[in-house]
Amino acid sequence: MTPGLDPSAMLRVEDLRVSFSTPRGLVRAVRGVDLVLGRAQMHAVVGESGSGKSVSMRALVGLLPRGRTQVSGRALLEGVDLLSLDEDQKVGVRGRSVGMVFQDPLRAMNPTMRVGRQLVEAVSAHGQLGKEALRTRTRELLDMVQVPSSLRVMDMFPYELSGGLRQRVMIATAIAGGARLLIADEPTTALDVSIQAGILDLFKTLQQDTGTSVILITHNISLALDYAEAVSVMYAGKVVETGSRLDLVASVRMPYSRGLLDSVPRGSQARHSRLVTMEGYPPGPTERLEGCSFANRCPWAEDMCRRREPVLGGEGDSLHRWACWKPLADQEVPA
Amino acid sequence: MSGSLLEVRDLVQVHRLRGARGGSQTLRAVDGVSFEIGPGESVGLVGESGCGKSSLARALVQLPRPTEGEVRFRDQDLCRLRGGALLRARLGMQMVFQDPHSSVNPRMSVANIVAEPLRLRGGTGRRQVRARVRELLDMVRLPASRYEARRAGELSGGECQRVAVARALAGSPELLICDEAVSALDVSVQAQLLNLFEELRSELGLAYLFISHDLAVVRHMSDRVLFMYLGRICEEIDAGDLDRAPRHPYTAALMSLVPGTQRDRSVMALTGEPPSAASIPAGCRFHTRCWCARDQCATQEPALVATEQGGRVACLFPLAPQPEPVGDPLLSYRPPGP
């Protein structure tokens, strides 16, 4: 069930922190992210807007605005610390080791350039190929993302493609350099539900066929549980719980993850019934936090929670870990 | 039929598009839609983007006016009313939109936003308006003392949406049209809003037209659900039958995509994406993507007919109303492709 949870991880992120200097002061967008990603695994990073999920993953490949960003921590990709690379080395990593899929493919593609040229560009960024080889390779890539050749997408402009096709081409450019790790930043949020399943199935296929690992950044916890083998939940810039899908479904520990699960209406629930909700709103980016960042919204919070910040910990060697002073027992229901 | 609050007959909305390169084309965004909403009833409206659900919502409130058809609200046909009569008749029908920050004028104070409909209607004294504003803010669970004076631009998404609801309630409407009203919110805030809508429903007896692409939300909120495809309703179904007995292949396919459902998605897969409303396929509009289409579907357009369960379906070969994995899909399964 959880093939990727072995210790020979593909990617290990330790204590990743990111802050931006803005005119209004320092914004600590990411305040400690720990992540272990197995080979050929899909790992979902779940969080609400502003939780730092996207920023932390972009920091791994150095795609944050330069000059105004400070990044610290370690991120070992097959033994290489991504965060200690210089700009030239990062260019070598991007596309070749780590591919990136963006939320809105329309904005992530150059609007004035034909789709084909953008794909070719991705292929030849990692070594010049002859004309014939180039054609074979692009065809192969489009096959991999299941774009029928009858559609002639290569000659089209991004705006001429449908949303689903656009995202498939985007994925093709992401894997063009042979990346074994894909970071997918809300890849289906801009798409219809009917298209969403196809895109996520494509990720699963790539995962199985080529052994690609996928980090799926999403705000939708049901989607994460439907597709990913492992899930990390982020809140206010930190990973607050991480574990396998089963861990989160059957024995969720952190009240926030619990709250996320409860917020989604379920078929098994009576219609028009009250949803269990978390009161209040997440903290703002410049707010100073003391103790557990979730304490002011948590029904179980005690004094301790407001004073000291919990660290990510678990039982034994299990990869199910949580940052909480008052972890829930199995199937506990709030009063 | 009397007794219904809103009665829509053969509504058509044609948009004229001017193409990027000069030419113009017409687009039948809403193409003959009929349905009813009873007092206090909540009806869901589901469909993919571009199916015309938002155009339908706007056509209901006559912004812009529909091309053809009737919209009878409290037994008055809004399409025939003009000027002041339309403005008055329409007050009973209010909308809540997707983008919370766009739903309220960022430069106005919360109190002024909520009071605007009262002032526009006139006849209410200054003190009464103030009292009513407090009452309305109380209804959407925003403490008036803390929020009245704040500008909408300073509020969070969830708060904006509550203000938008309070404002919509100002004229004591009977029908609230929620166009993706919770889609832009984070899940935790979304749940709070859904609870608020439920509370208002039971407290005020509001009827809802709940438009969303999120089936889980619509299933939770609605008594009846309309499925829309390329400008037409393809199925109307009791929300309780959604999981057990969808009759239209499109409904079944969409339902199989709700996270947490254990249906075989590979069988009911929707191939490709909806065609543009500017080039609607002949025959059944859905046949190009249907997982159980037959030859006849390409030529004959099905009518929307009543089902035994009290719903309506537009399909030549509707699925049998059976519990569990809908029908025997393998019998009619065709491999995907054009």
Add this chain to the structure above:
Amino acid sequence: MPAPPRVEGLLPAEVLLDEPEAGRRWDRTLVVSGGVLGLIVFFCFLGPLFLPVPDPSAINLNAIRAAPSLGHLFGTGSDGEDLLSQILYGGRDSLEIAILSVMIGATVGCLFGFVSGIKGGIIDTVLMRCVDVLLAFPALILALAVVTYVGRSSWDLTIALSFFSVPAYGRYSRALAVGLRNREFVVNARLAGARSGHLIWRHILPNAMPTLLTFGFLAMGFQIVALAGLSFLGLGLAPPTPSWGGMITAGEAYLSTAPQMVLVPVVFLLATVVSVNLFGDALRQRMRA
């Protein structure tokens, strides 16, 4: 605040509008440029009341083109007129004409633009073609014609110059209105029974105001420059009324012998226009943040 629509090139200084500066402190620019502007306005309008300056056109043949001294802080011109006094009076006229012409242009232009944007359809097309005509019409020629045929009083100049900003404001405000027209709160107001006038006054105008205000400052800078240009062509305020552009023209011939005659008005002109432009820009950045 909605992102400003793109209507490029209507004013040269409009390029200032698009600057996406994330890391800069706009407050300082705002204070400095606002301060300079405030000082200039204060002295031009109130200075003559308490400063011991002579009449700007007073002829003093004893001190022709004199260098700056205690008696004449900025020196004197060809007829011995006091340059400080000319600067103050000329500045007052420049500012008055610029402010008034922008206000007239803005009011007329916004009326066109807002009605056009809200109403749409045939009204929109007709109004916008009118604005296009004004835009294609070389405004300078219009100004020249007005000044030549009608006169050169400060009112004539104000009217002539306001034609510069009508089409710019028309297009700009229309784009703003179109951007706002389909925003949900406008639709909401319609649902609540609001008519076009209410929509424009309560919803469109307040939300367009910051952008329009900024645009107004930039337009004002442009008008001051244009006025100086007219003066240079000998078509500004009729002499002996002093004007900055006229002073520069008058001093041009004596650049090497009496440089203050050109330098002083140039410095004032530049300081005013630069701070007007900077102030508009900073104001916008400030309101956006």
Add this chain to the structure above:
Amino acid sequence: MGSLILRRVGQAVVVLLGVSFLTFLLLNLLPGNVINSILGPGATPAAVARLRVELGLNQNLFLRYLHWLGSAAHGNLGTSLATGQSVAGIIVQRLPVTAEIVALAGSIPLAFVAARRAGQRVDRLIAGGSLVFISVPAFVPGILLILIFGADLKVLPATGWVNLSQSLGGNLRTAIMPVVTLALGGFAVHGRLLRAELVAQSEQEYATAALARGLRWPDVMRWHVARNSMIPLITNLALHFGALIGGTVIVEQLFGIPGVGQLLINSIDARDTTVVEGIVLLTAVAFMVGNLLADILHTAIDPRVRYAGATAG
């Protein structure tokens, strides 16, 4: 694309009609007329009447407009009322075009330098410099140029004009300062616009995405950002051309060049409506053609053609 251009041309024609009628109206309604300026104030009523008939001024205003329009459509802009010269012949003009080219040639590289070092000292310096040039009337830098190069260094003639047909070198020497003066404003405007657009475009998601697929930043700039940043510049160029024509009048006056500007001022002074009308129309045509070209170029670069939202219809 064909029908788009057709529609634009249609709009342009409507606008030109509007412009010509407005001018005609304006010139005929404003006080003062050509008769006074030809005959002088002391003319006898009989002489005035004779001249009116001679010049066709006795006809109905609207008829006169139609008449003029008809011949304008055939390329005949009429003859100058005052001098009898053919209008189309007098007003051919190269100065603004040259200035625009010079402005572009100067501003584009500078914008790239500024954008590359956005926020750094070079950028601030360029920004400050362009702010000054945007804020100053064209004649001020012109005067300074004359003072430095004409009067002090004496390397260039301070004023005057040598026609190209007379001497190439002379033409160039007399043209340098007017062109530079005229170009300075456009130089600042274009440079600033392009710099802002380069920065804005490089912050777009597609630039990040290009970086993410393994491109180096200079390549992202060259292949993606630079190209897309040209779009607003093109639109701006066309609109700015109108402003340049105004600038030309001033520069001609300053450098004593016998060009359209001088002609315009003299004709307005002399109430020579035919010439004024011709100049207005030609200016408007140049402006509209510039805009049309910009539209076409825009379509070529950006397949979506997102209009600024400002163009009606």
